[in-house]
Amino acid sequence: MKKHTCFRIRFTCIITFLLTLSMICVLSASDYDRAFIQKPINNLLIQALSPYKSAEGIEYWPLCTSKNNQPRYVSGTNPHQGTDLSINVGESIYPIYDGEVIYINKDISAQLGHIVVKSDIGYEESVYIEYLHVIPIDGIETGDYVYTSIPIATIDEYKRYDSHLHIGRVNAERALHYQLYDLFSDTARWKNGSDLDVFSHPNFNSEMNTFSITAYVSSDTENTDYYGGYGRFPMKYITFFYSVNNGTWKNFNITDYDEDFRYSFNIKDLTGAKSNDNLRYYLTATRDNNSTLDTTFKDATYTVAYYPAYYSHPSATLTKDQADIISISITIK
Numbered sequence: 001m002k003k004h005t006c007f008r009i010r011f012t013c014i015i016t017f018l019l020t021l022s023m024i025c026v027l028s029a030s031d032y033d034r035a036f037i038q039k040p041i042n043n044l045l046i047q048a049l050s051p052y053k054s055a056e057g058i059e060y061w062p063l064c065t066s067k068n069n070q071p072r073y074v075s076g077t078n079p080h081q082g083t084d085l086s087i088n089v090g091e092s093i094y095p096i097y098d099g100e101v102i103y104i105n106k107d108i109s110a111q112l113g114h115i116v117v118k119s120d121i122g123y124e125e126s127v128y129i130e131y132l133h134v135i136p137i138d139g140i141e142t143g144d145y146v147y148t149s150i151p152i153a154t155i156d157e158y159k160r161y162d163s164h165l166h167i168g169r170v171n172a173e174r175a176l177h178y179q180l181y182d183l184f185s186d187t188a189r190w191k192n193g194s195d196l197d198v199f200s201h202p203n204f205n206s207e208m209n210t211f212s213i214t215a216y217v218s219s220d221t222e223n224t225d226y227y228g229g230y231g232r233f234p235m236k237y238i239t240f241f242y243s244v245n246n247g248t249w250k251n252f253n254i255t256d257y258d259e260d261f262r263y264s265f266n267i268k269d270l271t272g273a274k275s276n277d278n279l280r281y282y283l284t285a286t287r288d289n290n291s292t293l294d295t296t297f298k299d300a301t302y303t304v305a306y307y308p309a310y311y312s313h314p315s316a317t318l319t320k321d322q323a324d325i326i327s328i329s330i331t332i333k
Contacts, residue, residue, distance in 0.1 A: 031313035032322060034176060035081055036069065038308030040202075041182045046121045048096035048183040049148050051131065051167060052087050057149065061189035062086050063230040064218040065164065068180055069198045069309045071217075071287045073300035078313060081177045082130070082168030083196045086220070086230065089163040092151035093134055096167075096183070097121055101144045101152075102128070103174060106136050111159040115140070115152055116174060127183070130174065132166035179309070191260065195232070198285055199307035204330055209268040213238075213307065215285045216261035222295040236288035236303075238263055241323065242281045244273045249323055273332045280327040283307045284316065 050059040066072060066084040087093070099119030105112060113134045119127045134153035146152050155163050169178040181193030181200040194200040194214045202213040217233050234257065241251040252270060257263045273279050285307070289300040304316045310326040318326075 030315045031311065033312045034310060035077070035312035036309035037171065037176050037178050038310065039178060041123055044121070044123065044182060044185070046097070047186045049094070050187075051093050051096050051165060052085070052091065053094050055092075061187065062165075063227075064190070064195045065220045065230065067198050067218050068168065068177060068196055069305050070219075071300070071302050071305055073289075073297050073302075078302050079198075079305050079309070082132070082166050083180055085165045085167060087155050087163070087165045089155050089157045091155050093131055093153040093155065093165060094151050095119075095131075095146050095148055096129055097127065098147050099127075099129075099145070101140060101142050101146060102172075103130075104136055104140065104142055108135050108156055109159075111156050111161055113153065113156055116170065117146060117152070118172075126172070128170045128172060128174070130166075130168045130170050132168075133161060133164060177309075191232075194261075198305040199283070199309070202307065204267075206330070206333055209266055209332055210264060211240075211267050212262055212264040213283065214260060214262045215257075215283075215305075215307075217287055217294065217297075219294055219296060221293065223293060226293050231293065232261070233288070233291060233294040234261055235285045236291075237286055239284045239286065240265075240267075240270070240281060241283065241318075241327075242267075242271050242273075242279055243323070243327070244271060244277050244279050246278070246280075249320060267330075268332050275332055277332045278329060279332055280324075280329050282318075282323060282327045286316075 050061055052060045052062050062085045065086050066080050068083045070080045072078050072080055095117045097119035099117040102118045103116040105114040111133055113136055114132050115136055116128055116130045121127055131153055133156050135156050136153050169180050180196040184190050184193035195218055200214045204211050215235050215238050220230055237253045237255045239251050239253050241249055243249045254263050285305045287303045289297055289303050308326050
């Protein structure tokens with residue numbers, strides 16, 4: 001009898017352990033901690049410069065291999081918190097604005113050399129730009145004032161990642177990431193900043209009740225015939241989630257976009273909302289994990305980006321409470 005009792009105890013402990021482990025796995029699948037701030041800058045007077053230049057000051061606009069807020073098939077932040085630019089090892093990196101160095105990590109043993117520059121550009125708040133996977137220039141220290149004409153770092157060699165620059169706009173605590181596109185809205189080579197964020201340049205025409213937004217991913221790919229291995233890839237579709245007058249959340253998919261990956265539709269027609277109704281909305285963009293072009297994403301399990309970006313690793317659908325936190329409110333005319 002004692003042997004049977006011992007077996008039952010051990011069996012129960014094993015089952016309890018497995019159930020606990022499975023619960024931990026399920027709970028860790030999604031993360032609703034905040035990771036992003038979606039706050040577009042309107043009428044920005046000072047456009048950012050490229051972080052990559054020649055010694056003569058000629059600006060280069062390197063290819064983006066992973067956008068801010070982009071779902072990825074990697075072990076890092078997912079969706080991506082920041083933007084990766086393809087720049088070769090040893091190349092010089094310049095600040096995109098003049099400003100003060102407020103943080104620096106000179107430990108490059110794990111390829112995590114890191115600089116954050118605070119800039120006041122006439123906007124209502126300071127702009128903080130981070131430069132990661134770099135080797136800070138000798139002598140640069142926290143508190144130094146740096147200029148767009150003088151390099152602050154060079155690209156580190158491969159240790160854990162392919163050599164590249166990770167650039168992002170962060171808050172003062174370096175904990176949350178803003179969108180980048182509006183800092184480069186006059187830069188044609190980066191499609192007016194759209195190359196840097198999955199979602200960009202949203203616009204609601206309140207007179208016509210029309211909504212438009214640009215959405216696509218940028219990535220390296222195994223298909224070297226497609227832009228030499230780098231490219232801009234369409235979403236599988238975007239999804240418009242909405243609630244009319246605080247009612248039930250509903251949604252519909254949109255697959256049509258123009259040559260610039262811009263989606264446009266009439267909110268009133270597609271939602272059935274009436275004049276003076278209050279409508280709350282958010283969007284998701286689903287990346288195609290079975291694309292014949294975007295090959296490095298094939299069979300990826302996490303495929304969704306949100307607008308507005310907010311959560312660290314959300315699932316493809318939100319609860320009502322989660323949706324209410326991030327949704328944007330408009331009035332139908």
